[in-house]
Amino acid sequence: MRGHDLAALRRLNTIAVLRFLRSQGPGRPQSLSQLAAATGLSRPTVDQVVEELTAQGWLTEASEPASGRSGRPARRFRFRGEAGRVVGVDIGLHKVVLLLSDLAGDVTATEREEMDPDMGGAERLAFLRARIERFLDEQKVRPEELWALCVGVPGIVGETGRITSVIVPEWSDFELARRLGESFPCRILAENDVNLATLAEHWQGAAQLADDVVCLLIGHRSSCGVLLGGRLHRGHRGWAGELGLHRGLGLSHAHEVLGWRGERRAGESEVAALARAAGASDPDALEILDRYATRLAPGIGALLLAVDPELVVLSGGMTPAGEALTPLLTRQLRDVALDVPLHVPRITVSTLGEQGVALGAVRKALDSVEALLCDATGPLPSVPPSMNR
Template identity: 40%
Template sequence: MTEMTTSGTDLNRLRELNSLSVVRALRGNPPSTVTELAARTGLSRPSTDVMAQGLVADGWATVVEPSGNSTVGRPARRYRFRADAGHVLGVDVGGHKILAIISDLDGTVVHSTRRAVTLDADPTTRLAAMDAVIANCLRGAGMVPDDIWAVTVGVTGPVDTTGRTTLFTPLPGWTSVNPAKHLGARFAAPIVVENDCKLAAAAERWQGVAQDADDIVYLLAGMRTGAGLIIDGTLRRGYGGAAGEIGALRAVRWLDAPSHLQNCPGVPDSVDADNAAAWVFAAAREGDRHARTAVRRYVRDLAVGAAALVLTLDPQIVVVGGGYSRSADILLDPLGRELERLCLRVPEIRASTLGDESVALGALRLALDEVDSRLFGTGLSAPLAPRRQ
């Protein structure tokens, strides 16, 4: 019989994998005993105990002291994942604002900063504003760039494999910008650039109204119309990053849909284009005939593209987000009726509750996924101890 030998490298790798198993068992759970961790990981209790103590020494876990209320026996020691061991950054570079949010490794927001920008800002101005927002957000959180473990930036327009919006973007000159390269001069962490609608869809499944669904169509309803798709629980980008860009087909009528609201008869001259839709929705609630007609025509155009996506993907839920989602009481019922007219099966339609933070929150989600993939993946070595504060 041949005797099996195990090298030191194999043993080290086994310890790394066991440590990663305990980290995963700790994350997203309340403080846990060794017995509970052993049950989740399938490791023996003695091995789990050793791994847990090692994670504490390396800074990945902390010991939660017992409350002291127990009068019978010695309370079991409990371990908690150190979510503040690292942080991620999500940035929304939009047409009218730039928003940056920092969270810990459990997705708890630590600090956020925003700044208004104009739609016609040139790339230099917009990049400078982005840099300032990020710097202020880091400063407000008491951090430096090296404290960030992953960065995701949301931008308007389909994003190719290089992280650029070379196909289309309404932001002037932005097709020439490489956000990842620009931020790479400051951050050593991985930097991902993604389309804003796709990030908003990810946010809805993570923290929004679609947490119970794996098949989702997210509709951006605002001064711009777009879509993000999640199928089988996976955010779909498409081969060139243009999945969901059905509005590029002029027959869908998404490009001109908001004009029904902006050009509604009766909108006062004192109301600018940015606020015309809000005025129309308010007037429609009051029964104004012209406003109701404008809303009906807008919904009819929105429904054409939505129906194409619904018929193609058969989602469980359609989420209506963007600025117009604040008027869901006016939009959702007529949108549902239009989809009933056009589709074989009408999914449930829900209004987003994440407001204008949805893109930045989706960016956080992708940044956390990047950390999970690179740091806690089984194909990599055990993570280095986090930097001590």
């Protein structure tokens, strides 16, 4: 074999070992024999790759050897998630949520701050940049330690990161990733917030066991994220799932029936009061939710007929009322098809709360780092010296 062929083969061997150890997580270190069996590589090859990756700072030997066996315990190795950091951000109209994670997906810090919904585009960008910088400074994250930053926004995001926003008009036709790249020397990604919520549900939420999923954002804004075959379906220009933009489906006006004039406890939001009343079988609250389900059903039913998912996840501002809304929505959906009842997949409610979008941003940032580490066309990037210990 020629020299460059051998180098490529060594890189592929390195990728195989690194990818498998990352998939196992820090809690499941692997012996050399286990790595050889999982990757199909020979024991000497695995030994060489592990030694190189350990010297580069990507692997470390497990501190506690396997127990229950006589003789010298096998050496076991794990991926060093602490070798770097990623940040996931959700910037909506009213709030910003930030999550800090290591490269193994372990979230180590969170922050939430309210925002002025009337903030202009330039002011919003400055606010976002300042909050990220403050967050990193408070967590003592040096610039070289940050591998990727992903921001979720309420708008259509193209493949290049260009935003089309109806929520923040000044951010329409705006390259957020490029502008943030002027301040943060790492991979910068921008993505639609509902798409990121869908990734989060598949990673750590209600859709972990499903691969064909519709994640429905419900509340003052209606939109959908679609997962097909375990992969996010964005569409050719990133418009997939944006049913709220279709005038004929009526999703953009569905929230208008959600007004609640019943009892509200001190400090209780309107949504929380409505959800509490519906949970107590209040007829007025259930009627409001039924009218809401009636307005949602045509658009969601059209998507179900087009995609035929195995699971629908309800997320967004109306999830507190999700348990009461689910049977009402199921009943309304069965009546949207012609001649025969529509098969309605299982509908469940997200348990990720308001961190769902930021958590999906963490997942997308981690995916971008994995793509970099597993790029067979170039050398393995080095762990920053400050993290290689």
